Every structure is written in C-alpha cells, then in structure tokens.
Amino acid sequence: MRNTNRxxxxxxxxxxxxxxxxxxxVLALLVGSMVxxxxxxxxxxxxFLPSTWGHMLEFVQ
Numbered sequence: 820m821r822n823t824n825r826x827x828x829x830x831x832x833x834x835x836x837x838x839x840x841x842x843x844x845v846l847a848l849l850v851g852s853m854v855x856x857x858x859x860x861x862x863x864x865x866x867f868l869p870s871t872w873g874h875m876l877e878f879v880q
Contacts, residue, residue, distance in 0.1 A: 853863040863874075865871055 851867050856866040857863040
C-alpha cells in the first residue's frame with residue numbers, strides 16, 4: 820500500500836483545479852480577443868501582432 824501524505828490528499832486536487840481554471844481563463848481571453856477583433860472587421864490573427872497592441876496603447880493614452 821502506498822504511503823499518502825496530506826499533500827496528495829488535500830493540496831494536489833486544489834492545485835489541479837486552480838491550474839485548470841487558469842488555463843481556461845487564458846484560453847477564453849485569447850479566443851475572446853480574436854472574436855472581438857474579427858467583429859470589428861479585422862483579421863482575427865492580427866490581434867497578436869505587437870503593432871496592434873502599440874496602436875491600442877497610443878489610442879488609450
């Protein structure tokens with residue numbers, strides 16, 4: 820029989836859930852920005868170009 824400790828019983832499931840939610844949040848952010856950029860009439864992949872972000876930062880300032 821395997822010797823289980825508190826980390827395996829309590830901490831590992833919580834960390835797994837937190838990591839899963841964080842990955843889903845990043846994925847939702849990427850897909851949402853692509854959809855939002857496509858609705859504006861642009862190429863959805865252009866949202867990842869540094870020039871696009873530079874233009875957005877200039878617009879905000």
